[in-house]
Each structure stands twice: as C-alpha cells, then as structure tokens.
Amino acid sequence: MIEAAGYAPTIVEYRKTGWTRDKLGDLLAAMDAKPRDVLREKGTPAAELGLLDPSVPDEAILEAMVEHPILVNRPIVVTPKGTKLCRPSEAVLDLxxxxxxxFTKEDGEVVRL
Structure with missing residues (x-):
C-alpha cells in the first residue's frame, strides 16, 4: 500500500536481523505503546513462554521480544507523521x-480509498 502510494519504503526484516532492545524501546516510545500492545500471539512461542498472563511485566515481554523477534506484531511503520503498528494494513493511510x-491486498480484498 505504501509503494502503491508512490513511496519507496525501507523495509527492515527484523525476523531475520532481530531487534536491539534500544531500537524496540524507541519504536514503542514513539507509538506511546507498551510491549504487550505489539505482542504477536498466533504462530509464536508467546503462550509457551508464559507471556500471555496479564501479570507478566513489560520488561519480561520486551526481553522475550529481543530474544524471539517473531513475538513482535508487524508491520510497524515509521514516517514523519508518526509511528504505528499498521494492522489492519489500512491503518498506514493515516501516516x-x-x-x-x-489498492488490492494479497488476499484479493479491495481497499476503498
């Protein structure tokens, strides 16, 4: 959707490269979000690691996200207008x-703009 709007985004393959604690912390701060706000549950070891329990502190979730990058939901988009977890993908339009x-999504859904 970003490319369809005429932008050339820089894509960070964080599942391959991983996160630094500082980078992930900076993104969360820019979104005014907590680690739990971007915790990906499906298809991840979140449940196995006990991260779904509401009593798990933010610091423990953040440490797990650095160790297991797949725990971070995606995409997180950064533009001069802000930083945001863009799920559903149409959320990027605000940025x-x-x-x-x-725009037609990969699943064939047409996004009305």
Whole structure:
C-alpha cells in the first residue's frame, strides 16, 4: 500500500536481523505503546513462554521480544507523521501524505480509498 502510494519504503526484516532492545524501546516510545500492545500471539512461542498472563511485566515481554523477534506484531511503520503498528494494513493511510488511487491486498480484498 505504501509503494502503491508512490513511496519507496525501507523495509527492515527484523525476523531475520532481530531487534536491539534500544531500537524496540524507541519504536514503542514513539507509538506511546507498551510491549504487550505489539505482542504477536498466533504462530509464536508467546503462550509457551508464559507471556500471555496479564501479570507478566513489560520488561519480561520486551526481553522475550529481543530474544524471539517473531513475538513482535508487524508491520510497524515509521514516517514523519508518526509511528504505528499498521494492522489492519489500512491503518498506514493515516501516516501517509498521499494515498494510492486504489489498492488490492494479497488476499484479493479491495481497499476503498
């Protein structure tokens, strides 16, 4: 959707490269979010690690996210207009100065703009 709007994004393959604690902390601060706000549950070891219990402290979740990058939900988009977890993908539109004329998601869903 970002490319369809005419932007050339820089994509960080964090599942391959991992996170630094500082980078992840900076992104969370920019979003005014807590680690639990971006914790990915499906298809991850979140339950096995006991991270779904509400009593687990933010610091423990953050440490687990650094150790297991897949625990971070995606995509997190950073633009001059802000930083945001863009799920659903249409949420990215709030961060763009221009929007695509039309967009069809990978699953065939047409996004009306």
């Amino acid at each position: 763009l100065d221009r929007q695509p004329d039309q």
